[in-house]
Amino acid sequence: MHLPLCRSHLEAHLYMDLHPCECGTSDFDRGYASAREGEWQVRYRGSCAGCGRLREFAFRVAECPPRPLDGAWSEGGQPSELLDPGEWLWVADQLAEHPIDPTDLSDEQARRRLADLDLAAGAVDEALLFVPPGAGSVPVEALGSARGRAMHDAAPERFDRVRLDTVRDVYRALAGEREPRFTGQPLRARTIGEAHLFMDMHRCACGEGLFERSAQRFPRAGDADDASDADILVYTGTCPACGRCRTFMFSLPQPADGSGPEPMGCGFGRPDDAPSAVLDAGHWWVAGQLYARLRQRADLPDPSSPEVWREAEARRAMVELLATSVAVVDEMLRFIPPGADRVPAEAFWTATGRIACRDEPEQFTRDRLLAERAARERDLVGFRARCPEPPE
Numbered sequence: 001m002h003l004p005l006c007r008s009h010l011e012a013h014l015y016m017d018l019h020p021c022e023c024g025t026s027d028f029d030r031g032y033a034s035a036r037e038g039e040w041q042v043r044y045r046g047s048c049a050g051c052g053r054l055r056e057f058a059f060r061v062a063e064c065p066p067r068p069l070d071g072a073w074s075e076g077g078q079p080s081e082l083l084d085p086g087e088w089l090w091v092a093d094q095l096a097e098h099p100i101d102p103t104d105l106s107d108e109q110a111r112r113r114l115a116d117l118d119l120a121a122g123a124v125d126e127a128l129l130f131v132p133p134g135a136g137s138v139p140v141e142a143l144g145s146a147r148g149r150a151m152h153d154a155a156p157e158r159f160d161r162v163r164l165d166t167v168r169d170v171y172r173a174l175a176g177e178r179e180p181r182f183t184g185q186p187l188r189a190r191t192i193g194e195a196h197l198f199m200d201m202h203r204c205a206c207g208e209g210l211f212e213r214s215a216q217r218f219p220r221a222g223d224a225d226d227a228s229d230a231d232i233l234v235y236t237g238t239c240p241a242c243g244r245c246r247t248f249m250f251s252l253p254q255p256a257d258g259s260g261p262e263p264m265g266c267g268f269g270r271p272d273d274a275p276s277a278v279l280d281a282g283h284w285w286v287a288g289q290l291y292a293r294l295r296q297r298a299d300l301p302d303p304s305s306p307e308v309w310r311e312a313e314a315r316r317a318m319v320e321l322l323a324t325s326v327a328v329v330d331e332m333l334r335f336i337p338p339g340a341d342r343v344p345a346e347a348f349w350t351a352t353g354r355i356a357c358r359d360e361p362e363q364f365t366r367d368r369l370l371a372e373r374a375a376r377e378r379d380l381v382g383f384r385a386r387c388p389e390p391p392e
Contacts, residue, residue, distance in 0.1 A: 003041060004081040006059030007074035008067065014091065015082040016044065016057055018147075025050030034061070071118035071175070072125070079129040085138045086148025088127040089158060095120035096171060114175050121171035121351075124164055131161050138164075165354065172351030186232055186251040188277045190269040195233065195250045197268065197287060198278050201352075202248075208241035250278075267327040275334040281343045282353025284331045285363060288372075291325040315387055322380040329373040332364065341366050 006012045013030070020026040029046035040063050045056045059082075068074055080088070098113040099105070105113060130142045138159040143149045152159060158167075189195040196213075203209045218232040235248045269276070276284070335347040343364040348357045362368060 003058055003060040006042065006061050006082060007078075007080065010068060011073050011080065011082055012042070012044065012057070012059055014073070018083070018087065018091075019057075021048040021050060021053055021055060023048065023051040023053070028055045068122075070115075072122045073119075074126070077129065079142075080126055083126070084142055084144045084148040085127040085130040085159065086143045086151035087145055088123045089151050090147055092120040092123035092127075092167075092171070095123065117171050117175035121168050121175060124168035124171065127159070128161070128164050128168070131164070136161050166358075169351045169354050169358075173355065186249045189233075189250040189252055190273050190276065191267075192233070192252065194268040194276060194278065195235070195248070195252070198250075199235065199248055201279070201283055201287065204239040204242060204244055204246060208239050211237040211239050211246050213237045268331055269334075273334070275347070276331060279331075280349050280353035281332050281335045281347040281364060282356035283350065284328055285356050285360070286352060288325065288328040288332070291321060291328060294321055312389070315389065318383065318387075319380070322376070322383055326373060326376045326380060329369055329376060333366070333369050333373070336366050336369075343369075 006015070016028075016030070017026045021028070025048055027049040029049070030044045031046050032042055032044045034040060034042050040061050041058055042061045043056060043058045045054070047053065048055050074080070079085075083091070095116040098116060102110045102113055127138065130138045132139065138152075138161075140152065143152050157163060187195075187198065189198065199213070200209055204211070213235045214237055216234045216236075218234070231252045233250045233252055235246075235250075237246050238244070239246055275281075279287075332343060335343045337344065343357075345357070348354045357364060363372075
């Protein structure tokens with residue numbers, strides 16, 4: 001007998017929850033054992049909590065089943081063999097049954113809401129795995145269960161790829177795509193500036209973005225696929241709003257030329273660096289909008305008057321803000337492959353990014369970004385000309 005593949009213990013428990021005993025009870029004492037009989041298997045066995053019947057489920061598993069990240073049900077890109085796409089949408093619906101406004105919830109209810117919305121987004125991701133490459137929707141033949149077919153019969157438009165993407169992004173946004181999903185491995189930032197921007201854009205669960213950051217640096221040899229050594233930089237601190245402990249861990253490359261982990265000027269990477277691996281193109285666009293608003297606020301006194309910027313520290317801060325605003329556009333341009341005319345879809349891997357791309361798709365063309373960069377560069381050059389550096 002060919003057993004279905006179970007990609008994680010979480011998926012196995014979900015499958016068992018969806019297949020209750022004849023008495024209608026899903027719970028049973030789920031003792032399990034692994035064995036290798038040509039392939040690795042896991043068997044869950046126990047007595048039904050409702051009627052005492054012996055219940056048993058067997059699945060095929062990897063030798064070391066992975067533990068999915070928070071909000072995910074599996075790893076990898078293969079669709080489930082246990083649940084069909086309609087069942088995954090049904091699961092998402094159950095998990096998303098929370099009020100949109102959490103104002104009247106207790107702290108525990110609010111935490112449960114965020115976790116469930118995150119898992120609901122993960123369930124929609126599982127449904128998306130059934131969409132064939134280049135197709136626009138889940139094929140009907142992928143719906144093998146009565147529950148799945150009923151979901152499709154009730155609302156076939158819900159299985160459209162764009163609709164699934166939208167729903168998943170809404171769930172992720174409601175869950176608050178704030179804290180990074182910590183896997184025990186450092187996030188690969190190229191510079192300290194990029195690490196700080198990442199922390200600024202990933203808020204605490206309470207919504208607060210800033211915290212007093214204490215940093216520790218640990219030198220280490222790079223991974224096998226690194227061309228140079230890397231340092232581990234760990235930031236810790238306490239959220240000033242709710243008191244939660246916040247921790248971020250980054251690896252920072254040490255270039256062979258010994259120039260250190262920071263680029264020249266106000267950039268987030270060196271000219272020959274690859275695109276960011278921690279912030280997607282949509283994150284950079286959001287950052288660009290933020291820097292533009294900060295620039296407008298800074299100009300409020302009287303931007304044309306050199307008197308405003310006679311103080312060296314104020315002028316230096318304004319130059320840095322304008323230069324950083326240019327650098328953010330440079331980071332979006334890095335994602336465009338040679339010969340392409342826009343940022344590709346795969347450069348948007350977060351809910352923040354996908355929503356930005358969907359709402360403002362014209363912002364991510366090469367021509368539009370180059371025009372935006374030129375305008376910001378003119379602002380920088382013009383400011384330096386109007387307000388020269390004061391004498392020391």
